[in-house]
Amino acid sequence: MQDTMGNRTMSSPGKQRRRKSYLRRNTMAYWLILPSLLFLLAIVFYPLATGLAEGFRYHSRVQPWLTRFNGLENYVTAFHDHQVWLALRTSIVMVVGIVGLSYLLGLASGLLLNKSFRLRGVYRALILVPWVVPPVVSYISWQWMLNDQSGLIDLVLMKMHLVDSPVLWLSRPGLAMLSIVVVGVWSRFPFMMITVLAALSSIPDELSESAALDGASRFQTFRYITFPLILPVTVVATLLQAIWTFNDFGLPFILTGGGPANSTTPLILLSYKEAFQRFNIGYGTSLAIISMTLMLFLGALYLRMQKRQGVYE
């Protein structure tokens, strides 16, 4: 009897006690995360799991009785669908154009504002306005400014005699894409500016001062000191922006409706159109899964960089 008791204290009860005290220490934490965890599971992860199954089915709202598991058929169809390739190209052009240009503009504005002078706060607040205005409102305002009937931009261009007849900004494929990129940059560069300002404020002044004392030109200081130091932070923000731009439904949907002739339909909008307008729920979901897989690569990169910046400690 005594022997077995002794043995137990040696092995499992010790473990159990440790386990118990671990749980007692952390029960509170588990209660605290419970509500948010429930929302995450119910609103994101459970629907996501059922949605994944949808991507491997033939499911059309028009003929629901034909719904069946069809393996990878949707993906084979997607691979041979030239619309998908066109949409993917559109997505890439949008992401590269919008994120790249808003990075440059955000960097420029951040650098211009990284010095205290009068009106600095005013400029900063004004530049943040696009970030606050409801996207539907701003896209509709842009749509009107780009309008070829009475839009401000064409009126100004014609008054200045730069063009004779109105430029059809939203109904010519190339110009529509250009408009999307400009409006996208407009709505995204304020975020980049704030990121750049935040990164700049964490650089000690002594660094650039001593570089200046050593006779470095402004450009040299930026090129070899400031820029390398802000790069890691801005890369993380850029990745996040790329993901958001790729998933942005509102911009093309409201500004151009994806037209003319699907020239401004990115993959995410095509997926929406398949699922909600053509009622091909299975096929539409499989396109969303394709874009999600592409984003997972960027996402993995994002999480890696976050971890390297030590957010967990």
Place this chain on the structure above:
Amino acid sequence: MSKDIAIDKQRTGLSRSSQQMAQDRARSATGAQRRLWARAESAGRHLALCLIALFAIGPLLWAISSAFKPDSEIMTGLSIIPSRPTLEHFSIVLRDSQFGTWFKNSMLVAVGTTVLAIAIGSFGGYAMSRWKFRGRGLYGNALLVVQMFPGVMLAIPLYLLLTRYHLIDTLWALLVTYLTFALAFSVWMLKGYFDGIPREMEEAALIDGAGRLRILWSIILPLARPGIVSVAVFAFLLSWNEFFFAYVFIASNNNFTLSLGMYSFIQQFSTQWGNIMAAGTLATLPVLVFFFLLQRALTRGMMAGATKG
């Protein structure tokens, strides 16, 4: 490490040329010239910033200005200040649409999202900041990953789920969805602020026998006020500005939010831009006021968020 080395290398490279530059400067730059140069630089800075700021607020300014212009002036007028300002468009919008209801709906959902995102988010943030529980990394990553899922992917299954619980086409559908997306950043942001609060006070209170929730409420939250302000602004904006889920989930006019109402205006008023812009102005006003009141706190919050993620 490597950064330091790079800087050092650069510094030695620079000091070689610094002598030349010092000579150059001594030869040419007199005090007056330098002052002139500084003034030119300041002017250039203001000019560039003015252009950028104009680009940023131009569309909104033009929208507001058109909202006050009579129809005859809208199609041809290039002036930003209406020559004969009128409130006609505003009264049409308020009379011929359910603008008031939409406004109320948007406000209900946004305020609900904001309050719950702070309450539930501060629980999660507190747990992440003070305990090293198993699964903490997973929980944190799950929150971050939520921001990367395409809405379209979630919309279909979520639509079916909400239908099953009779929440589709109600404001509750929007509330739970926006809340979940708001939690994705509010937990992280609040964790960041809580991390900065020293633990000594908490420990003293624990010894005095205060419970954790009480400590969170009466010690931690008051100290994290700037963080709460920025979470509030983010959550409010997310909810107020969201379009896609509202567009998929809400069908009846009574339950429209302002974003949906605005979108329906393009159909209803097609090319009556004056009316559309008046509605847009009204829809933007609350967020604009909110933003300018809390601008300082918000910028600080965004900057902290930008470096922390």
